[in-house]
Amino acid sequence: MRFDYHMHTPLCQHAKGSPVDYAKAAKASGLKEIGFSDHCPMPTQYDDWRMAPHEFPDYLDLVEEARQAVPELNIRLGLEADYIAGFENHIRELRKQAAFDYFIGSVHYISPDWDLDNPTKLEKWKDQPYEVSWKQYYRCITESAQSGLFDIIGHPDLCKKFCHIPPGDLTPYYLPALEAIADNKLCIEINTSGRHKPIEEAYPSVRFLELAFERDIPIVISSDAHNPEEVGRDFDWAKQFAWDVGYRFVQQFREGKRLPVPLSEF
Numbered sequence: 001m002r003f004d005y006h007m008h009t010p011l012c013q014h015a016k017g018s019p020v021d022y023a024k025a026a027k028a029s030g031l032k033e034i035g036f037s038d039h040c041p042m043p044t045q046y047d048d049w050r051m052a053p054h055e056f057p058d059y060l061d062l063v064e065e066a067r068q069a070v071p072e073l074n075i076r077l078g079l080e081a082d083y084i085a086g087f088e089n090h091i092r093e094l095r096k097q098a099a100f101d102y103f104i105g106s107v108h109y110i111s112p113d114w115d116l117d118n119p120t121k122l123e124k125w126k127d128q129p130y131e132v133s134w135k136q137y138y139r140c141i142t143e144s145a146q147s148g149l150f151d152i153i154g155h156p157d158l159c160k161k162f163c164h165i166p167p168g169d170l171t172p173y174y175l176p177a178l179e180a181i182a183d184n185k186l187c188i189e190i191n192t193s194g195r196h197k198p199i200e201e202a203y204p205s206v207r208f209l210e211l212a213f214e215r216d217i218p219i220v221i222s223s224d225a226h227n228p229e230e231v232g233r234d235f236d237w238a239k240q241f242a243w244d245v246g247y248r249f250v251q252q253f254r255e256g257k258r259l260p261v262p263l264s265e266f
């Protein structure tokens with residue numbers, strides 16, 4: 001019973017392949033269930049890596065089209081919704097507009113003009129110490145967990161993507177975020193895409209995951225596919241990673257409710 005809840009569509013302008021292609025790839029690699037979670041629209045044009053506001057109905061149609069094309073696969077509807085302070089109501093309203101199974105809450109923006117995973121903005125890392133950027137990132141993660149808007153906290157140490165890592169023990173950055181995630185009974189994702197980025201390591205790090213496990217924070221395993229070939233990528237590796245930390249369950253999502261599935265069956 002393997003499933004992957006984090007994948008994109010061409011509407012975000014940096015992913016390839018139609019949802020039908022992702023669904024076919026998932027079926028071919030033995031997945032039983034997938035979920036689309038494209039980058040959310042914003043109320044007005046915000047940047048160049050998400051669907052335009054008027055394309056939201058197209059997103060729903062594309063997911064429906066994949067359901068029709070590959071009926072043997074369970075296809076869930078999700079969204080990778082940005083947590084950006086001031087846009088909480090926008091996200092809340094989006095959720096009411098369709099039968100969503102889950103929202104992944106992702107922090108990309110740590111200030112209104114810096115999406116810190118954006119490769120065209122690497123210069124920004126020079127403007128302030130890494131410590132400051134990491135603190136800002138984890139303050140946003142903490143707020144996202146407290147917002148009540150999300151089911152899953154996406155790639156919870158994305159700030160390491162390009163290897164801008166403060167010296168010393170990273171635990172103090174993680175702890176307030178982990179506390180908020182645990183208090184709000186949220187799930188985190190093991191996102192394998194980080195293994196194919198400069199950091200060459202899944203999100204989150206083993207240390208973060210150990211601290212999450214100690215706090216009984218549930219997990220999902222996701223690929224963050226931006227290409228059909230990436231669906232379910234590195235899942236054997238991720239299963240072992242979670243197992244070695246102590247995890248014995250992954251979570252399935254349906255209409256905002258989660259259901260534990262034994263990791264051994266994943």
Ligand code: ZN
Nearest residue numbers: 008012039226
């Ligand atoms: Zn993306």
Ligand code: FE
Nearest residue numbers: 080106108154
């Ligand atoms: Fe993301």
Ligand code: FE
Nearest residue numbers: 006008080224
């Ligand atoms: Fe994503």
Ligand code: ZN
Nearest residue numbers: 080106154224
């Ligand atoms: Zn993502």
